[in-house]
Amino acid sequence: MSIQVKSLDYAYDHKKVLHNINLTFEKGKFYGILGPNGSGKTTLIKLLTGLLDHQQGEIILNKKKMNTIPRKALAKQIAYVPQMFNVKNAFLVKDIILMGRHPYIKRMHSPSLEDYKKVEEAIAETNIEPLKDRFINELSGGETQRVIIARALAQDTEIIILDEPISQLDIHFQYEIIKFLKKLCYEKNKTIIASLHDIGVALNYCEEVVMLKEGSIKAQGKTKDIITQKTIEETYGLKVNMIYSNHYHYIGW
């Protein structure tokens, strides 16, 4: 399953924030969306998940125009992990994850054994067993983030789109989650698209990146070709040093 974005523009009221976006996301790859604050990452992600309707251009999901795909059918193909997940109500974590099964549960029907099995699998795969009987509104930001990633997994989609999935996590869980997302690409052939602020993480884990600046694509392609001192300076206005070792690439300033 692939996503093609063609000549996409987007404006909030009259303020244009995305200009002529052209992109292709292929099955089984890990994509990073990079760019300074306000460059349009969240807006692009909301368009890719169908949360915002695009005004100009096209988004094609597996040869179908995305805005013609019914909501439930779309939710079986794309799962979304938002930047902020605020719930005021005291839902149990396992019930939040079960919400990922919503597209599969018929109206007025109870969840099936298969739905509960998918929830258990998602809990096991994301290592959140100790959290499952707790209330979501009593968890830390990082714990909540892991629950929402589990919910996306239970949704059993080929594509998972995440808005800054690791920005609230400590370095241990940053590493765990990124490694886990990478494994989903390799072992389950899922397509992962994540906006990231950590360029080092993108450099080490994403196969391809898109760099946005002021709503336009500054660069896109294979990560190692795109993330250079020159593109970082041009996009973020910051001179950086890049240090390459056999195992890891560091970016310092």
Ligand SMILES: Nc1ncnc2c1ncn2[C@@H]1O[C@H](COP(=O)(O)OP(=O)(O)OP(=O)(O)O)[C@@H](O)[C@H]1O
């Ligand atoms: N609901 C909204 N109404 C009006 N303008 C908005 C709205 N949401 C975002 N914007 C504007 O659109 C532009 C792009 O915002 P967006 O949130 O997509 O950027 P971002 O790259 O995700 O930023 P950050 O890294 O800070 O999260 C910004 O100028 C922002 O002020």
